[in-house]
Amino acid sequence: MIGVGKIKQYTNVLDRPLSKGKQEVSLSAFAFLFSELVQYNQTQVDNIAELERRLEDAGYAVGARVLELLCHREKGNRRETRLLGILSFIHSTVWKVLFGKVADSLEKGTEHEDEYMISEKELLLNRFISIPKDMGAFNCGAFVAGIVKGVLDNAGFPAVVTAHFVPVDGQQRPRTTILIKFAEEVLQREARLG
Amino acid sequence: MIVCVAVVGHQNNPLYIQSFTESDDVLKLHHIVHCSLDVVDERVNNPKKSGPTLNETFLGLLYPTENYKVYGYLTNTKVKFILVTTDLDVRDADVRNFFRSFHAAYVDAVSNPFHVPGKKITSKVFAKRVSGIVQTFGLSSAG
Numbered sequence A: 001m002i003g004v005g006k007i008k009q010y011t012n013v014l015d016r017p018l019s020k021g022k023q024e025v026s027l028s029a030f031a032f033l034f035s036e037l038v039q040y041n042q043t044q045v046d047n048i049a050e051l052e053r054r055l056e057d058a059g060y061a062v063g064a065r066v067l068e069l070l071c072h073r074e075k076g077n078r079r080e081t082r083l084l085g086i087l088s089f090i091h092s093t094v095w096k097v098l099f100g101k102v103a104d105s106l107e108k109g110t111e112h113e114d115e116y117m118i119s120e121k122e123l124l125l126n127r128f129i130s131i132p133k134d135m136g137a138f139n140c141g142a143f144v145a146g147i148v149k150g151v152l153d154n155a156g157f158p159a160v161v162t163a164h165f166v167p168v169d170g171q172q173r174p175r176t177t178i179l180i181k182f183a184e185e186v187l188q189r190e191a192r193l194g
Numbered sequence B: 001m002i003v004c005v006a007v008v009g010h011q012n013n014p015l016y017i018q019s020f021t022e023s024d025d026v027l028k029l030h031h032i033v034h035c036s037l038d039v040v041d042e043r044v045n046n047p048k049k050s051g052p053t054l055n056e057t058f059l060g061l062l063y064p065t066e067n068y069k070v071y072g073y074l075t076n077t078k079v080k081f082i083l084v085t086t087d088l089d090v091r092d093a094d095v096r097n098f099f100r101s102f103h104a105a106y107v108d109a110v111s112n113p114f115h116v117p118g119k120k121i122t123s124k125v126f127a128k129r130v131s132g133i134v135q136t137f138g139l140s141s142a143g
Helices: A027-044 A048-073 A083-099 A124-128 A142-154 A184-193 B026-045 B092-110 B124-142
Strands: A105-108 A115-120 A159-166 A175-182 B002-008 B014-019 B058-064 B069-074 B080-085
Touching (some): A027 A048, A048 A083, A083 A105, A083 A115, A083 A142, B002 B026, B002 B124, B014 B124, B026 B058, B026 B069, B026 B080, B092 B124
Antiparallel strands (some): B002 B014, B058 B069
8 A cells, every 4th residue: 555654744833743852941041930939038038047948948849859750760769778879869860950960079077977068169059149248158059958958858868958158269159068967867777787 | 450559658648549449348458558568667677688679669569368469669758659459360560560650650749849748649630640550450461
């Protein structure tokens, strides 16, 4: 039969199937949305600590969902039970999906056993943000800290996560560090697992 | 024939229970799901072999009762999926596929920004997808 097996030609451009599209969102659209989020929260609170907490809560919700999605989509369904495993998962996989690149570095704290740091030369989030002098040490990276907290909490590693600016010589903008402090039970479990 | 599917949160709180037969007592199914949670905890805390089995999500046949078989699946966030079926000869691959599609539907339901984690899943789209998956499971096993 002639014609069977011919590729279907779409006469109307509207009938063509939609492509899957790139799994990316434009940075300017996100920056606009994030600035609105910060401004909205700023009107609702009267001090900086509360503002940081609100950004962290917003990030927490994102982190919980990102964990479920990534574990199903990418990791081949293996559950992380070790500390280093979950940290390297966040440092590479989560960062790659969220920001398009792996984080700059992952370090273990020297003073305390339960502290770890993920640093980034410039958080994608903070690229279009400048902090006024009277806001002091406020860092919009609290949103990213919330995301990390959401991932850790839901994976079974409760932790306190904060974002800090660390001044670096030779660079006019300070480096951002996400400080992760694990709860006592996590360290005990890790010691038990050997 | 799948009789019941359930999603249980990480504190063993029920997030979603759906039964697919009218003939059986719904309460009995709830009770079976509840008992299987103990078996899940036992498997998680005392693995039979250490190593890769410790991290496996699919837990396999949890326990067979008088005319039901119960299968379990554990996700990364300690959320458990329980499947109760009356089939006598269910293939392992079928159950794994079922859980994979079920996990995909669950991830989509949880990604909803209006869903509060820890509360019951109230999305109708999720319920419809689950019924769809349950029906295709029945067909592929029968063939």
